Amino acid sequence: MSSKMKESVETVLNMPTCTSCNRVISPGQEATKFSCPSCGEIVIWRCNRCRKFGRPYQCPKCGFTGP
């Protein structure tokens, strides 16, 4: 793998994913993050589409389901 390609793969790997739909959230996208309302230990990410459609999210640690 070329170093350039490796770099871009790493960039994608380090990008957050939406807790609801698992899609990568790019830096330019409207999204939000907050610590799990219940346990506070996991960062929940929600992409703009999941927020707009009110899709549920679940904390992988404590099981809290929102919104």
Add this chain to the structure above:
Amino acid sequence: MSEKTEKDEVEEAEETKDAKEEVKENVDDAEVGLVVGEDLLLPRDTLLSAGIHIGTRMKTKDMSQFIYRVRPDGLFVLDVKKTDDRIRTVAKFLARFEPSKIAVVSARLYGQTPVKKFCEVTGATPLIGRFVPGMFSNPLYPNRIDAAVVVVSDPKADVQAVKEAAAAGVPVVGLCSTDNEFTGVDLVIPTNNKGRRALAVIFWLLARQVLRERGELPPDQNLTQTIDDFEAKVTKEEET
């Protein structure tokens, strides 16, 4: 989502009136939903007589998980235990933020006194009355509020605040009744969000619980402010 229409205003006014009338019938609900030994933040009777469980005649798919039943008159009723649970969760959540960075919004009249009191008690920042566009999202606006979290009294009435919070990437806590949708809302408190007494009780409970979570109030102690202090006062004109 469209701006509030005149029809919405009329419907809201009717719903508020309904909620007041329904309070008389709340004793029936108390009997139906009673669980022995349950641990609520306030006695079930107190919550029910304030009508915090009284929804509207409309039910959204989003809110169905919080709805307890539909009454014969077509009014949807919320599950008080779930409201209680969510007040605890939201208080834990809000307690993690710097107080002044919690923005609390209410365009609706009956929400304004409860929001002001909540902010006095917890150090949050109130935004009541007409929401000035650009308040969260425009970095050039001099009175811009640098909110880390936004609480709205009603995602429908406070739609501009919800939109701007989305644009700013700020999480939104919404007081939602049976007719609300989750668009733009990250965390819901299911409650009557139109009744005067209900809004006072919800914000009072939330304020007390936030202080308890922060360790500023022992778990067995109350606020010095009463629920009455949190309630919007009705002028003579409104009463007649």
